Amino acid sequence: MGDYFERIIDLDVTSAEAGALAEHMVEWMVQRRWILRETSSEAMYSLGVDEGYLPGPQWSEITQEWGEDWIPAPVAVIVGRHAHYSGQGEIEPAAAICPHCQAGTVIIDYPQRWEADPAVWQPFSDAIEAWKHTGAGAATCPACTIASPITAWGWADDFALGTLAVDFWGWPPLTEDFIAEFGRRLGHRIAHHTGKF
Ligand SMILES: [Zn+2]
Numbered sequence: 001m002g003d004y005f006e007r008i009i010d011l012d013v014t015s016a017e018a019g020a021l022a023e024h025m026v027e028w029m030v031q032r033r034w035i036l037r038e039t040s041s042e043a044m045y046s047l048g049v050d051e052g053y054l055p056g057p058q059w060s061e062i063t064q065e066w067g068e069d070w071i072p073a074p075v076a077v078i079v080g081r082h083a084h085y086s087g088q089g090e091i092e093p094a095a096a097i098c099p100h101c102q103a104g105t106v107i108i109d110y111p112q113r114w115e116a117d118p119a120v121w122q123p124f125s126d127a128i129e130a131w132k133h134t135g136a137g138a139a140t141c142p143a144c145t146i147a148s149p150i151t152a153w154g155w156a157d158d159f160a161l162g163t164l165a166v167d168f169w170g171w172p173p174l175t176e177d178f179i180a181e182f183g184r185r186l187g188h189r190i191a192h193h194t195g196k197f
Helices: 015-031 118-134 176-186
Strands: 004-010 035-040 052-055 075-084 095-097 104-106 138-140 147-149 160-169 190-196
Touching: 004 176, 015 035, 015 052, 015 075, 015 160, 015 176, 075 118, 118 138, 160 190, 176 190
Parallel strands: none
Antiparallel strands: 004 160, 004 190, 035 052, 052 075, 075 160, 095 104, 138 147
16 A cells, blocks of 8 residues: 655755754644654655654545545655655656756657666756755756756656655545645645655
């Protein structure tokens, strides 16, 4: 039951703020009885997080109806600068969109190719690695030649860079109302992923 996830990623929170914001979100969900303070490592596979919060008695308030017998797996809270991929596996985004000129740079030229063009992807990959390690990285747009922070770029395939993410493992689909409220409480832009382990 727990090998797929639904993930909400905060795209704008800083490293300095992410830990406190994560605790604020957990406290909110605990108070609503959607999750418990009690944690478990069963049936969850979030990168770098060993344990998640078990579902609380009111968990079904924030999901579609999948029957009373359903038991969701834990909710993992991931704090730290990471690249997040939708779907299954870690496949590079097919394109990057410049925040300055909105030009799209093709990274994977589907359907001619099924892998990233190494020469195109490398500068983006380098900027992402720099951001992960230092909090800052920039990539230069091939179209307008202006360098922009890597976190300002747009991405195809729901690829997302973020410093706070919450993974719901094995939950029925979360309601749109819940996802919207979650985003409002974060106070930032969000990305929303579903995927499989
Ligand atoms: Zn540009």
